Amino acid sequence: MASIKDVAAEAGVSVATVSRVLNDHPSVSDDARTRVLAAVEALGYRPNAVARSLRTDQTRTLGLVISDVLNPYFTELARSVEEEARALGYSVIIGNADERPELQDHHVRTLLDRRIDGLLVSPTDGGSPGMLDAARAGTPMVFVDRWIPGLDVPVVRADGRAAIRDLVAHLHGLGHRRLAIIGGPAATTTGSERVAAFRDALAEYGIPLPDVYIGQGDFQVESGRRVTEGFLDLPEPPEVVFAADNLMALGALDAVRARGLRVPEDLALAAFDDIRWFVHTDPPITAIAQPTGELGRAAVRALVDQIEGRPPPSVTLPARLVVRRSCGEPGEPGTSSSPVRRSQS
């Protein structure tokens, strides 16, 4: 592969001049410029990004460490991150942690070894050693979606509290009184926060959230299934299950179907994270939608601000409730096909 030396030889100038042309430095004669450009064309020369990075100490690359690529929420996030980064002249390298702390650490370390300019993380656990070191060492870093309390790192996320209040209002309006939640891992902020917000919202209606109605999931389909089965086995099962992410909601749906029960008649269902597939399930699932694309873009902007020496903002965007049919129909008494359960509340 042709190097800058070959171009210099071909154009009959020094490597310094070639470099100047390539970085359009002002003091280059038109004559030299055209000869260099011709040589570049003739040789099909492309600058070696590795060499350039070594010299300039910047890679124009961002690292993105997400918790689970198979989760549509994160792939959408990844897409918007790449898009915005590209617009700002950066590339993105994605690391998939698969919700496993040691894999997260592997990726953080690998990315740092490659001397990425900045790191975008949605931390899987309470903070792996590698990540904490990086944060303390001053590596430009921004948390997206989830974060680690106590670190001086900007956070870009959605605030779901208002939307959760709306959801509870919606559920209460439909007559539901026994509400359960499938939470995420306690080590993640999104895992614990959503449960707290749900409890607070219920409290406003004087509805308690007993421990048996708090399921412990791990943001994966299987855990949603398992927890829901537990709920259904309860002497007094809940009327509604609210899953703290979309995959667990699908697991819940599956568990309900497996018993030959129906949503929403036998058990209503709602989810955090709206994804396009929820429109196509039966019934369409009521969900809380995050402004995922905007989140990704804001995170990139914050990170690039930090990299380029501007003060990076923390950003919190509102999530919003999207009502579909999985909790019952608003107009009619809705859950009319199972009047027994409903009437007792």
Add this chain to the structure above:
Amino acid sequence: MASIKDVAAEAGVSVATVSRVLNDHPSVSDDARTRVLAAVEALGYRPNAVARSLRTDQTRTLGLVISDVLNPYFTELARSVEEEARALGYSVIIGNADERPELQDHHVRTLLDRRIDGLLVSPTDGGSPGMLDAARAGTPMVFVDRWIPGLDVPVVRADGRAAIRDLVAHLHGLGHRRLAIIGGPAATTTGSERVAAFRDALAEYGIPLPDVYIGQGDFQVESGRRVTEGFLDLPEPPEVVFAADNLMALGALDAVRARGLRVPEDLALAAFDDIRWFVHTDPPITAIAQPTGELGRAAVRALVDQIEGRPPPSVTLPARLVVRRSCGEPGEPGTSSSPVRRSQS
């Protein structure tokens, strides 16, 4: 950030010795080794991958250019690729082409500039200039899923022909005679091949595939919807629609629902590419499953073979039919709720 020089100084040896310890070269005294290791530990030293790559002319990085990250098929592929690559000591950089040739070209170019060791591509179009150049220049390269005919590049893919024959047999057995297909872009191999295989399979039953039953999609949800609406508007609409990818199948499902029709009673539906969500739709969708994970792993192995100088194999794995309920029930006359259409065949 500490460099190898700092480590050398701290340990009281030369940089050469440090490098030898790090690459566990045999001739280093135990004494020197322990001192170096201690210094590495004390300084939190991590080798600079950029500098190493420049010197060794290898990055131990693979590029993966896929057509659409939002398509679950490709995210699953990406996951298995990263997994296998990691096992073999390589990292992966993903480029999302979003089914746009110019974006594909951008990513190929960027990846090549970074001097990745090899390229895994699922080409969006007939081959962008950058990719063709790379292939001809001898960059280690492997095509996954889709490929470009006429290039001497190994291809790792699934052969769906047998599965499509099974599907047609299944449909024929259920009494369906008017079968339509939503194909992908003609520029992609998977776009045209699946249509051809479908036509061949139909021919075995003496069933023609008229042009009006061949829809032109682009592997996106919206095109599935559009084409299906066209089918439904036909004077004699098909009894079955076979979508050449999962997103178009969802679009089709959507179009059917929007008219208040039912699957499979009013229109049966099948898809190429099985994804986990198909189990959760109503009805669960009959699909042709590719061995996606195995495909990704085989592709990585072929690419690494090529990189490390071994002859890379082309691999073709069989796809298989997964029967669910979207085409009617096997046991009963199945589509009994619309006996009219069925009886006329």
Add this chain to the structure above:
DNA sequence: ATCCTCCATGTAATCGATTCCACGAGGAGG
């Protein structure tokens, strides 16, 4: 005791860029 071999180590070149510094030519001003 002498010589050869082998091992541990250091010196320095190298990868492909960027960039500081020096230098010569040419124009402007005195």
Add this chain to the structure above:
DNA sequence: CCTCCTCGTGGAATCGATTACATGGAGGAT
């Protein structure tokens, strides 16, 4: 006509690693 500036250019250092080659000392064979 001399001086000073500006401009275009090239030489060479540099980034952080790897590695060929040189060197010196220890130990074994004769």
